[in-house]
Structures are given as C-alpha cells and as structure tokens.
Amino acid sequence: MSQSASAMDYITSRLSSGNGPALAFGGDYNPEQWPEETWDEDVRLMREAGVNLVSVGIFSWSLLEPSEGTYEFGWLDRILDLLHSNGIKVDLANATASPPPWFSHKYPESLPVTADGVRHSYGSRQAFAASSQEYRRAAAALTVRIVKRYKNHPAVIMWHIHNEYGCHNQPDYSEGAAAGFRIWLQARYGTLEKLNSAWGTAFWSQRYSSWEEIIPPRTSGTWTNPTQQLDFARYSSDELLECYKAEAAIIREHSDHPVTTNFMGFTMGLHQPVDYWRWARYMDVVSNDHYLIADDPRNFQELAMTADLTRSWAQGSPWLLMEHSTSAVNWQPRNIPKAPGELVRNALQHVARGADGALYFQWRASKAGAEKFHSGMLPHAGTDTKIWREVVQLGHTLQKISEIAGSTVTGATNTVDVAILHDTDARWASELDSHPSIDISNIQETRRWHDAFYRAGVTTDFRQSTDNLSGYKLVIAPVQYLLSDTGIANIHEYVHSGGHLVVTYFSGIVDENDHIRLGPYPGAFSELLGVKMEEFFPLPARETIQLSDFGNGSLWNELGCPTTAEVLAKVLSGPTAGSPAVTRNKVGKGRSYYLATSLEQHGMTKLLSVLCDDASVDPITANLPAGVEVVRRQREDTTWTFFLNHGEEPTRLPATGHELLTGTELNGRLDLEPGAVAVVRSTT
Numbered sequence: 001m002s003q004s005a006s007a008m009d010y011i012t013s014r015l016s017s018g019n020g021p022a023l024a025f026g027g028d029y030n031p032e033q034w035p036e037e038t039w040d041e042d043v044r045l046m047r048e049a050g051v052n053l054v055s056v057g058i059f060s061w062s063l064l065e066p067s068e069g070t071y072e073f074g075w076l077d078r079i080l081d082l083l084h085s086n087g088i089k090v091d092l093a094n095a096t097a098s099p100p101p102w103f104s105h106k107y108p109e110s111l112p113v114t115a116d117g118v119r120h121s122y123g124s125r126q127a128f129a130a131s132s133q134e135y136r137r138a139a140a141a142l143t144v145r146i147v148k149r150y151k152n153h154p155a156v157i158m159w160h161i162h163n164e165y166g167c168h169n170q171p172d173y174s175e176g177a178a179a180g181f182r183i184w185l186q187a188r189y190g191t192l193e194k195l196n197s198a199w200g201t202a203f204w205s206q207r208y209s210s211w212e213e214i215i216p217p218r219t220s221g222t223w224t225n226p227t228q229q230l231d232f233a234r235y236s237s238d239e240l241l242e243c244y245k246a247e248a249a250i251i252r253e254h255s256d257h258p259v260t261t262n263f264m265g266f267t268m269g270l271h272q273p274v275d276y277w278r279w280a281r282y283m284d285v286v287s288n289d290h291y292l293i294a295d296d297p298r299n300f301q302e303l304a305m306t307a308d309l310t311r312s313w314a315q316g317s318p319w320l321l322m323e324h325s326t327s328a329v330n331w332q333p334r335n336i337p338k339a340p341g342e343l344v345r346n347a348l349q350h351v352a353r354g355a356d357g358a359l360y361f362q363w364r365a366s367k368a369g370a371e372k373f374h375s376g377m378l379p380h381a382g383t384d385t386k387i388w389r390e391v392v393q394l395g396h397t398l399q400k401i402s403e404i405a406g407s408t409v410t411g412a413t414n415t416v417d418v419a420i421l422h423d424t425d426a427r428w429a430s431e432l433d434s435h436p437s438i439d440i441s442n443i444q445e446t447r448r449w450h451d452a453f454y455r456a457g458v459t460t461d462f463r464q465s466t467d468n469l470s471g472y473k474l475v476i477a478p479v480q481y482l483l484s485d486t487g488i489a490n491i492h493e494y495v496h497s498g499g500h501l502v503v504t505y506f507s508g509i510v511d512e513n514d515h516i517r518l519g520p521y522p523g524a525f526s527e528l529l530g531v532k533m534e535e536f537f538p539l540p541a542r543e544t545i546q547l548s549d550f551g552n553g554s555l556w557n558e559l560g561c562p563t564t565a566e567v568l569a570k571v572l573s574g575p576t577a578g579s580p581a582v583t584r585n586k587v588g589k590g591r592s593y594y595l596a597t598s599l600e601q602h603g604m605t606k607l608l609s610v611l612c613d614d615a616s617v618d619p620i621t622a623n624l625p626a627g628v629e630v631v632r633r634q635r636e637d638t639t640w641t642f643f644l645n646h647g648e649e650p651t652r653l654p655a656t657g658h659e660l661l662t663g664t665e666l667n668g669r670l671d672l673e674p675g676a677v678a679v680v681r682s683t684t
C-alpha cells in the first residue's frame with residue numbers, strides 16, 4: 001500500500017462501529033507491565049472512554065524472545081484476543097525498538113559508539129547501531145515471526161515498525177558506521193577526487209588518498225570538516241531508513257495493513273536525527289509523536305507548527321497522532337502537568353490540523369521504570385481524577401466530530417495559501433559549528449514566521465525548496481542557509497511565474513556541499529531580491545538595531561545596498577546604518593522580499609499584513625484575539641472550522657453553522673469561554 005489518504009481512510013473505516021469512519025482514540029498499551037488480572041479492568045475502562053485503537057508490543061522484544069530463537073507469544077495472543085472481543089483494534093508493533101539484554105550481551109559490537117569513542121552500554125533502550133548486521137538479522141527474524149503469527153488476527157489493522165527511529169542511539173560513530181559511511185560516500189561521489197572537492201579538503205591539509213582513511217566525524221582537536229559532518233548526518237539517516245525499509249518489506253510481503261513508524265516532529269532543541277521528508281515516502285500513514293514543552297508560554301503554537309509539518313510530510317493527507325501526553329512528562333527539567341481543559345484542547349488542535357485521531361503515550365501510567373512519573377490515560381490515582389474525566393470527555397468529543405475523518409486542512413479559501421520552506425539539509429547545515437553567530441537558528445526563525453501567521457489566523461504548510469510551489473500565493477524561506485541548485489532554480493521559477501517569496505537573512509548562502517555561493521550575499525538570491533549585501537553584522541547578545549519601519553531588528557543585520565529592490569525599511573543605527581533591512585522587488589510576474597534582520601513580534605505582524613495584502617492572502621477569521629486559534633478542514637462543499645481559545649478571556653467570534661460539540665446552531669456569532677473549543681460545520 002503506498003502512502004495516500006486511502007491508508008488512513010482504511011484505519012478510520014476499520015475503527016467504525018457502524019456510523020461511518022471513526023477517529024482513532026487510544027494509545028500505547030503495555031499490558032506486559034501489569035499482572036493479567038489487570039487486563040479485564042483495562043479493556044472495561046477503554047470501552048468506557050471510547051478507546052478504539054491501541055499500540056501493543058513496542059518494547060516487548062525481551063518478553064517475546066526471552067532467549068535467542070525462543071519465542072513466547074502466549075501473553076500477546078491472550079491480550080489481542082481480549083482486545084478483539086471488546087471491539088478494540090490494534091496497531092501491532094514488530095517490537096524491534098529495544099533489543100533484549102541477551103542480545104547486546106552476546107553481540108556487544110551491535111552497540112552504538114559516541115563521537116568520543118565510548119561504546120554505549122545496554123540497560124536503557126534503543127541500544128543498537130543501525131549499521132549492525134547482527135541487529136538487522138535479529139530484527140528481521142522477530143518481524144517475520146510476528147507478522148506471520150498475527151497477520152490474520154482480527155484485532156490487528158495496522159503495523160507499528162520500531163519506535164522513534166534515531167531517538168537515543170544516533171549518530172553512531174562505531175567501526176560499523178565507518179564502513180557503512182564509506183560505502184555511502186562511494187555511491188554519492190564515485191571517486192575520491194570528487195569527495196575531496198566536495199569536502200573542500202585542500203583546507204587544513206585534509207586531503208584523503210584512500211577510502212580506508214575516511215572515518216565518521218569523531219571528536220577531534222577542533223571543528224571537524226563541515227561537509228563531512230553534513231554527509232554523516234545524511235548517511236546516518238539513510239542507514240536507519242534501510243533498517244525501517246527492511247522491516248517494512250517483510251511485513252508487506254505478508255500483510256496488506258498499513259505500515260508506519262512514529263516520527264518526532266521538529267525534535268526542538270535537538271539535532272534532528274533523520275530526514276523525515278525522505279522517510280515519509282515510505283510510510284503508508286504518516287504518524288507523529290508530540291510533547292508540549294511545559295514551560296514554553298506559547299507551547300500551543302509550537303504544537304500547531306509541528307502538526308502543520310506532519311501534515312506536510314503527509315502531503316496534505318490525514319495523518320495520525322501516535323503519541324502525546326495526557327498531562328506531565330518525566331523528561332523535562334520541571335514536569336508541569338496540564339491545566340484543566342488542556343488535554344482536550346491539545347488533542348483537538350492536532351485533529352484540527354489534519355490528524356484523524358489522537359493517541360497517547362500511554363494507556364496506564366507505569367508503576368516501575370524510568371517513566372513511572374509520566375502521565376497516562378489512566379493515572380496512578382485511578383478514575384476519580386481530572387485526567388480520567390478529561391480522557392473520557394475527549395473520547396466522547398472525538399465521537400461527536402467523527403464526520404471530519406478523511407477531510408483535509410484548508411485556509412480561508414479551499415487551499416492553504418502560504419508555505420514555509422523547511423529543508424532538512426538547510427536545518428542540519430545551519431546547525432553546524434563555526435558560523436557567524438550562535439544565535440542564528442533555522443528552527444527559531446521558522447517558528448517566528450509560523451507564529452506570526454498563527455496569530456493572524458492564516459494556516460501554513462511546510463514545503464521543501466524542490467517541491468512544486470505553484471499552488472501557493474506566498475512562500476517564506478526562513479534561514480534556508482543551504483540550498484541546492486535545483487531548489488534555487490525551482491524558487492526562481494516560482495517567483496517569475498507570479499509567486500511572492502520572502503527570503504530571510506542567512507538563506508541561500510551555501511550549496512549542497514556547504515560551499516559559499518560567491519558574489520554579493522545572499523549568493524543564491526542577490527539578483528532575484530535586487531540587493532547586494534557585502535558583510536554580515538550579527539548583533540551582540542540581546543542588542544537590537546533601530547529600523548525605519550517594522551520596529552527593531554534583532555540577532556542579525558547586514559551591510560549592503562539595494563540594486564533594483566524598493567527599500568521598505570532601512571537600518572537607522574549602528575555600523576550598518578543606511579543599509580536595507582526589509583526590501584521588495586518586482587520580478588517577472590511575482591515579487592521577492594528580503595529580510596536582512598530578525599523582526600520582533602510587533603514588526604512581524606506589520607510586515608505580515610503588507611505581505612498578505614500584496615499576495616492576496618486572507619485569514620480564516622480577521623483580527624483574532626490573542627490566544628485564539630482558528631483552523632479549518634474541508635471535504636467537498638462542507639467545512640469544519642475549529643475555534644480554540646487558549647487565552648484567559650472569553651471571546652466572541654463570527655461563526656455560522658452547526659456546532660458539533662454542543663449541537664447548537666450558530667447564526668453569525670460564537671461565544672467561546674477561556675479554554676473552550678468549538679467545531680462548526682457549514683456547507684458552501
């Protein structure tokens with residue numbers, strides 16, 4: 001089955017209890033952590049809450065194969081039968097995420113190695129190196145057993161391969177990785193000459209004279225070669241993808257149920273271990289895990305941004321929220337629980353942005369182990385609790401809005417009009433060392449733009465620079481530091497044929513080998529933007545510069561001048577005074593804008609209104625009160641508009657149609673209490 005709306009449709013129709021497709025509701029279920037006497041209570045409560053899908057077996061390799069080649073499936077048979085007899089469907093894992101101690105003990109070479117040469121021990125989870133042939137052999141053997149045994153089990157409707165690839169064990173700098181890296185490089189470059197040229201090894205006497213000399217970018221005296229680092233990130237992602245593909249191929253040989261593995265969104269604050277754009281092509285259903293950063297005051301916007309990215313990986317098709325939390329997690333510095341109402345609101349935000357279901361980690365909060373303080377759907381304190389009541393409320397709410405299953409996300413018109421470019425290579429390369437300023441972040445600038453559109457009530461997709469952009473009225477390139485020739489040609493074509501493009505500082509600076517694109521900055525776009533910038537002036541920490549419009553600039557500015565561009569704001573203070581900060585240029589049928597600094601919120605809002613005017617982009621609802629989110633899904637001539645009030649004030653918004661949660665008809669206005677959500681159906 002190839003990735004398409006139909007794979008998610010297959011899931012929601014198999015979850016149906018007779019009244020059309022059902023949205024998925026449930027979570028990771030780890031019955032092996034509990035005595036079997038607990039299971040009857042589990043399924044009884046699952047039914048009470050409306051749970052219809054659980055992921056089983058993700059971390060159960062050591063129980064399923066207690067010693068090499070010996071399998072024990074009895075407990076899994078029993079729980080799958082119990083779930084089936086209670087009408088609960090299963091997303092069955094092939095259990096390869098964490099090899100058992102006997103495996104790591106017997107095959108120590110399978111363990112990953114850090115950049116400093118320290119071999120990981122087993123004793124936590126995901127203790128394997130992607131390049132390990134022993135791991136791959138053992139994972140394949142387990143996968144064959146599981147798929148053959150359960151392919152016809154009536155509870156199973158979906159396959160969950162592994163778990164969060166790259167979490168905890170990536171990158172791996174072992175000898176196995178070194179050998180794999182060499183093979184990958186030979187396929188990419190063919191000859192050593194080409195590799196030496198791509199890596200710029202004339203610098204610092206780094207020329208390689210044989211393939212054997214090439215190693216992963218392990219800890220060295222100072223910065224290792226940046227292109228080597230970048231290629232190693234690409235290789236590491238591909239090596240793990242091979243693991244996924246091998247396991248998926250085994251499953252697909254025996255079963256037609258959709259296959260997925262759960263992604264990790266933006267992996268905020270961490271190096272992204274894999275290139276999800278590449279990976280998404282191999283998913284039948286794109287699924288994602290998202291956890292709120294509790295002390296981020298706008299964490300609901302970060303949630304929205306991640307949901308938009310996930311939908312974009314799924315090319316706009318419905319996707320599945322595989323994990324999130326009902327309340328506190330266990331891995332942040334301070335694990336702040338969710339406020340009353342937040343559980344429901346968070347889940348519905350994902351659904352509003354294209355998820356056809358909301359699953360949690362995990363069903364029953366653990367009693368033992370490293371995650372015993374992580375919230376679950378069923379808390380330690382039982383059912384007379386805030387969490388349980390809200391879980392039940394959410395289950396019923398998802399039933400009330402199940403008619404949205406299969407619909408897609410749209411903007412004010414029946415398309416999404418704005419795309420933010422987000423190339424994995426650009427992110428990886430922008431996070432390399434020895435750059436002009438440690439304050440420059442692809443993710444943070446991306447977030448500033450997403451947040452500005454979010455506040456304006458304009459839905460955004462994410463796209464790669466090489467994707468077809470012609471359907472978008474406005475495209476933003478935030479800190480797209482690295483761009484390939486193909487991406488640049490595609491972006492030029494987009495503008496010439498009538499698109500509106502915004503390029504921010506530190507975009508189009510290097511080619512795919514991380515070599516500077518020579519000439520005036522930004523090398524890829526100087527002519528398209530109609531500016532000639534000559535020197536970067538990153539700002540000292542916390543300093544800002546005054547601009548003639550759009551407030552102050554922060555983080556960065558540049559010395560330079562316009563060529564053909566109209567200057568919308570220039571720098572008023574400091575060594576770059578007089579240089580352009582915000583420009584607009586007419587190109588072919590389109591326009592290009594350059595932002596040579598980072599704007600604060602007020603300036604972004606103002607710039608956004610100029611851009612939206614120029615590009616004729618409308619919000620779903622104009623003049624949104626702070627903290628209010630409006631998102632829309634659509635199928636044919638029916639739309640469902642989600643209104644979410646994350647703020648502390650009651651608000652009144654224009655809305656007409658049938659409100660699904662209360663069953664009321666709205667004639668022009670909706671009153672939304674703080675924390676409340678409404679879903680309004682209307683027909684055009």
Ligand code: GAL
Nearest residue numbers: 163164289291323329361374
């Ligand atoms: C995810 C993981 C789950 C659980 C969860 C806790 O990264 O897939 O197994 O550990 O985090 O937040």
